[in-house]
Each structure stands twice: as C-alpha cells, then as structure tokens.
Amino acid sequence: MRNAGTKTLAVVRTPVGAASAALLVVLLALALFAPLLWGDRASAVDVDALQQGPTAAHLLGTDSLGRDVLARVLVATRLSLLLALTATAIGVVTGTLLGTAPSVLPRWAGRLVTSVVNIAVAFPGLLLALFFAMIFGVGAKGAVLAIGLAMAPAFARLTQTLAAGIAGRDFVAAARVAGVGRFRLLVRHVLPNIGEPLVVNATIGAGMALLAFAGLSFLGIGVQAPEYDWGRLLGEGLNQIYVNPTAALAPGVAVVVAGLAFNLFGETVAGVVGARASAAPKVPASRKAKGAATVAVSRESAAGDPVLVVEDLRVSFPGASGPVTPVRGVSFTVGAGESVGVVGESGSGKSLTALGVSRLIEAPGVVSAARLDFLGTPLLRASDAEARGLLGTSLALVFQDPMTSFNPTRRIGRQLAEVSEQHQGLSRGKALTRAVERLREVRVPAAERRARQYPHEFSGGMRQRAMIAMGLMGEPRLVIADEPTTALDVTVQRQVLRLLAQVRENEAGARQEGAAGVPRQGEAGAPRQGEAGAPRQSEAGAPRQSEAGAPRQDEAGAPRQGEAGAPRQSEAGAPRQSEAGAPRQSEAGAPRQSEAGAGQQGVPAALLLISHDITVVAQSCRRVLVMYAGRIVEDLPTAGLRTAARHPYTRALLAAVPALDTDRDAPLAVIPGRPPEPGEVGAGCAFAARCAFADERCRAEDPAPSDVSSGQGAHRVACWHPQGVGPEPRPPGPGSGSHVDVEAAGGGA
Numbered sequence: 001m002r003n004a005g006t007k008t009l010a011v012v013r014t015p016v017g018a019a020s021a022a023l024l025v026v027l028l029a030l031a032l033f034a035p036l037l038w039g040d041r042a043s044a045v046d047v048d049a050l051q052q053g054p055t056a057a058h059l060l061g062t063d064s065l066g067r068d069v070l071a072r073v074l075v076a077t078r079l080s081l082l083l084a085l086t087a088t089a090i091g092v093v094t095g096t097l098l099g100t101a102p103s104v105l106p107r108w109a110g111r112l113v114t115s116v117v118n119i120a121v122a123f124p125g126l127l128l129a130l131f132f133a134m135i136f137g138v139g140a141k142g143a144v145l146a147i148g149l150a151m152a153p154a155f156a157r158l159t160q161t162l163a164a165g166i167a168g169r170d171f172v173a174a175a176r177v178a179g180v181g182r183f184r185l186l187v188r189h190v191l192p193n194i195g196e197p198l199v200v201n202a203t204i205g206a207g208m209a210l211l212a213f214a215g216l217s218f219l220g221i222g223v224q225a226p227e228y229d230w231g232r233l234l235g236e237g238l239n240q241i242y243v244n245p246t247a248a249l250a251p252g253v254a255v256v257v258a259g260l261a262f263n264l265f266g267e268t269v270a271g272v273v274g275a276r277a278s279a280a281p282k283v284p285a286s287r288k289a290k291g292a293a294t295v296a297v298s299r300e301s302a303a304g305d306p307v308l309v310v311e312d313l314r315v316s317f318p319g320a321s322g323p324v325t326p327v328r329g330v331s332f333t334v335g336a337g338e339s340v341g342v343v344g345e346s347g348s349g350k351s352l353t354a355l356g357v358s359r360l361i362e363a364p365g366v367v368s369a370a371r372l373d374f375l376g377t378p379l380l381r382a383s384d385a386e387a388r389g390l391l392g393t394s395l396a397l398v399f400q401d402p403m404t405s406f407n408p409t410r411r412i413g414r415q416l417a418e419v420s421e422q423h424q425g426l427s428r429g430k431a432l433t434r435a436v437e438r439l440r441e442v443r444v445p446a447a448e449r450r451a452r453q454y455p456h457e458f459s460g461g462m463r464q465r466a467m468i469a470m471g472l473m474g475e476p477r478l479v480i481a482d483e484p485t486t487a488l489d490v491t492v493q494r495q496v497l498r499l500l501a502q503v504r505e506n507e508a509g510a511r512q513e514g515a516a517g518v519p520r521q522g523e524a525g526a527p528r529q530g531e532a533g534a535p536r537q538s539e540a541g542a543p544r545q546s547e548a549g550a551p552r553q554d555e556a557g558a559p560r561q562g563e564a565g566a567p568r569q570s571e572a573g574a575p576r577q578s579e580a581g582a583p584r585q586s587e588a589g590a591p592r593q594s595e596a597g598a599g600q601q602g603v604p605a606a607l608l609l610i611s612h613d614i615t616v617v618a619q620s621c622r623r624v625l626v627m628y629a630g631r632i633v634e635d636l637p638t639a640g641l642r643t644a645a646r647h648p649y650t651r652a653l654l655a656a657v658p659a660l661d662t663d664r665d666a667p668l669a670v671i672p673g674r675p676p677e678p679g680e681v682g683a684g685c686a687f688a689a690r691c692a693f694a695d696e697r698c699r700a701e702d703p704a705p706s707d708v709s710s711g712q713g714a715h716r717v718a719c720w721h722p723q724g725v726g727p728e729p730r731p732p733g734p735g736s737g738s739h740v741d742v743e744a745a746g747g748g749a
C-alpha cells in the first residue's frame, strides 16, 4: 500500500500527471452528480427554443427539440464513461485470460489459443469492433461487447509477453521445482508481477474505448435514443452544425478531453513505473540459480545408492539453421552425501546441465538422456506429478542471484511456507511456523519478523540464506547450487559456502535423529540450541576442535570432516560457527527430526556445486567435473588437483589462478581464444583450436572419456594427449576468498 501511495504521489507531482489526474477527478464527479443536478434540464423539451445558438439561458444553445446542449453533454458523462470503462474491463479480463491460458492449458490447447490471438492481433481494432457490433446487434450492450472484445487481443498479447518475461525468472523456476502447480504458479507468482503494467495499459485503453464508443454511437450503431452518450450527441449536433455549431463541438471536445485525460494519466503512470523499474537493481535474464526448493526424501533409494545418475544427457534448442545442442552427452554420478563441483567457462553448459537434471528446461528446449535417475526414479519417464513430488521434496536448488530467487510481491515466510503447504499438506499457520524455524536454522536474525518482510528488505547474503532455508523446508537429498556466491561479496561468499556445507551435515543429522524418533530442534517441543536448557557446546564449556587449534584431520589421514563423525574445523583455526552464522549439528544440542523420517540416515545431502571458479569448487567439493563446450572433459578428485589434472583445459584453468608466489609483474596466464558457440562445435575435440598439444587426430575425432590413474580415486579424462605430470603445487594464494591454492584447499565432503 505504501508503495502504491508513493507511486501515486510521484505521478501527481509531474505537471501532466497532475493535470490529467485533476481532469479525471472532475469527470468522475460529473459522472456521479451531473444526472442528479441537470438530468431534468437535459431532457426538458422547449419548443420555443429549437436549434438556438448560445444564449444566456442556454450557454451552448439547444438541440432540435430545444433541449439544453450543455446540460446534455454534462449528463452524458456518466453513460459515456460507464460504457467505456465496462468495455475496457471486458477487454482486459478477456485478454488476460487468453494471454495466460497457454500457461495452464495442455500444450496443444495453449498453441491454439496463441494462434487465435496472433490472428486477431493482425486485424485493426476498429474493424474488429465493427465486426463484433454486427454480431451482437445495434445498441449500447452490443457496442460494449464489441469494443471490449476488439480490445482483448492486444491485451492477450501484452499479457503473454509480460508473463513470458516472468516465467524465466529464478523464483518461478524455484517454485516449479518445489512442485507448485501451473495454476497456482500463475496466480501466485506470475500475475502479481505483471499486474502493474496491465493496469497502466488498461488506463490508456479506457481512453481508446471512449473514442471507439463515440465512433460507434456517431455511426448510429452504439447508444440508441432516448439514451445518449457523447458520440450520439456528436452525431445529432452534426445535423445542425450550420445552425448551432456548439451542439457538435461540445460533445466532441468532451470526448477529446476525457480521452486525453485517460491517455495522459496512463502514460504518466507508465513513465513513473518504468523509471522506477529501470532504477531498480538489474535482474539477470538468465535462469541462473538461486532459489531453493525441496521435497520429501525418496523412500526407494537404498543407502549407498547414488543420488543422481546421469548418462548421455543432451539439451537441445531449435536454432536458425537446425537444432543446437549446448549440452552434448554429459555423464556423471553423484553418490549419496557426495559433494561434486562443476566448473567451466561461461557458456560451457553448466547451468543447462543443472536445469536439465531438475526438469526445468521448457519447450522448445529438448532434454534427452540414456539415463537420468534421481533417487532411483527415472526422471524422464516419470509423470509431471511424480517428478514434482520427488524433486519438490528431495532436491534443493540454490541459484546465483539472490535478488531474483524470490517473488518480489510475496513475503519471504509465505514463499517458504508454500513448499510445506504443497508437499507436506501443512496448514498455512503450521507451514509458516516451520518457515520461521528454518529461517532461524540458517541464522536469519529476528526470523519471525523477517518472515513477514518482502525480499527487497533482505540483504543479498541474507536472501541467499533464506533460499537455503527454503531448501530445508523439505528433506533435501541433493542440493544443486548454481554459482550461489557469484553475486555476493567475498566475506558473504565464504559464509554461504560454509552454510551449504553445514546444511548437508545437518540434514544427515536430522535424518539420523529422525529415524531415532528424536524431535527436530524447535519442533514438537524440542528445545532449540541455547534455549530452554539446551546449551551450545561452546557454552557448556567443552572446547570445540577448531578452537583447540588442532591440525586438520583430513591432512593427517584421519577421518575427514563430516564423514565419520569427525568434527569439522576451520582451515584458519578460527571457530567456524561465528563465520558461517548457521548452527552446526554438533553444536545444536537438540537434534532435528526428519518429518519424512526415512532416507539414508546419517548420510549428508549430496551437493552439486556449479561455479566458474575452480578454487571455490576445490574448497567445497570432493570431486570436480570440468565442462567444456557442453561436455565433461575431465572428472577427477579435488585432492591433489594441481598435480593430478590431465586435460590441457583443466590445467590451463588451474594455471590461470594466481597464487601467493605468482610473479605480479608477469601477465596472468590466460587461455587463448574463446570457446565455440554451441552451433559451431565440429567433429573433433572442441578444445583443439585453443590447445597447444592438438594434432590432426584431435581436430578430426572427439575423444571419449577414459579412465586414468592419478592415485586419488576415480579419474576420467577425454583427451587424446592427456598431460602426465602437473606443475609443482603452490602455496595458498592471497585472501581473495576465491584465489587460493586449489590443492591445499582441495576436498570438502
């Protein structure tokens, strides 16, 4: 409301806006009061004053029956506006229904509607109005329907265009993966975001409708006697134009002034809204990540089974000269609790791979795969409802830009709650309570108050936390994070990465404790950490491992953090909790209970972390998939990454990361050339044109991935000339947060 008030103020502060608003108020007042004040005078016949010019008694003269022209023009305001506004309402409602129908109807029906709209838009509006007027018959009702329906195609097209813009936004993708149905998606997420431009255009449309009505009445197929609107008065006045020109001029001026008032007001509102929109933070057009959504834990997948199996995944789009395939046969597996990174230059197909896996590629995009199993369910063969149910409860998505991950028109708490209402069948109140709990778990301060706030009231880092909280509304078995830190500053980046790691551990704990029937913290009466006698570990006087300054266990060959229950510790020896801000399972005191209660107890949620920054991946993941031009060219453990990498592209990526000992005077290593566009990839290795080791074979034949031995675990590389020995490891780099030594940082889960 405050927002609407501010905009109204901004509109009336402009001279044109103020003038048009004042005119509209006058018109409204006339429509309300003129028939009461001058109704009798307007219909009083005076045979002694037929067709008179302006006199003191009749300021604008009289008509052919001696009726006062001024009174009739003023009284006609009500009917003229009423008819124009009714026609506009019919046009806007019909147009919005037609424009949104393709989003909710089956594909064939949606196409049919779109084709009809496209054909109708091609006809001039007035021609359509005349066509419909003939169908509905002469008279005010027929004219209202005719003009309303003639306006509908333009509104339908506008709605389609606006809705298409919103459909590509991250919060819609997040809602879709959360299993929100098409109708609800439309009503809750799309329509509220296109309402404003629709209202602005409706205002302008009202001015047009007024003119169209005057036209139809003037032609004699609109309002019929004894009723009269401005168009009818204009037609009657023209018959006596040589005797009393004011009888024609007055209704003509009324039509023009009222039409201008609507149009100028609409244009001013559009200007104010447009200026604000362009001043608002830019929203990337890409569908990149950042929302989170979850669904229930699959009961079918047995412990130890991979969470995700992808074989020969291809994503294609129609192109100008045939289909292009930006993802060309990607195969990988994500084991239960495993953390896998995906790196590659911009355009290598990382995001499309994630979207393909999440069933978020929309037509005309086509996804195919020899195998695409999530928790044992073949996603490509599953029905929409099955896939929605599974992905909505067991998959969490965290996208890149926290700004576009949330629907700007809905409160954060309600957006989180929607997941539980949809999938766990919780009531609105219970779902909201759960949302507040989850916000608390990711350490959003004053969670109850924050849950009532809108996304723009959150900072970037806080929004990203809230997206992670949305992921926790279900029981995620896989978290897909697509460049979750790119839009954040370095400090917040670290917090978010650590929070993701903690979320995985917490989920493991939650499932484990849930299986044991112990309440989840904050629910079912379980005390929350630090509350109701549930002391935090640090508060209870027990020193935490990170505080004790013990060496990293994974380096010493002991169990790695998160694996065999070994406590996690900060690389820098500082307490992790204070940095990450989120409660750690081991510190939580009161364990969480999984509502699903099933799943792989004690196994962390798996993580698929997409990043263009290989050091971020090396810090957070156990394994890395290196993508180039839509293929995985190397799949290797992050431990010993610098020395183990065999593909020239992986090695070039690593060489481009500066370290502490990098000569600051020497230019940074770069990879010459640019990756091929999806339509430009030839028969051979896509990297050949940029590779120093490429030969004829590389240019002619694309190498298939094959196993290589690096002594660190499974390692596959797709290269005819894998490089044997890597450069010497370098010490950790300066604290950019991303430019650290990848070998030292390697391995996370």
Ligand SMILES: Nc1ncnc2c1ncn2[C@@H]1O[C@H](COP(=O)(O)OP(=O)(O)OP(=O)(O)O)[C@@H](O)[C@H]1O
Pocket (backbone or CB within 6 Å): 288, 317, 326, 344, 345, 346, 347, 348, 349, 350, 351, 352, 353, 365, 612, 677, 678
């Ligand atoms: N809807 C689409 N239609 C056609 N081509 C597309 C579409 N979406 C993406 N592409 C193309 O597919 C390729 C891979 O895109 P993708 O977004 O997966 O790259 P990425 O590796 O995630 O890059 P970035 O890090 O810049 O996001 C790009 O060349 C992109 O232009």
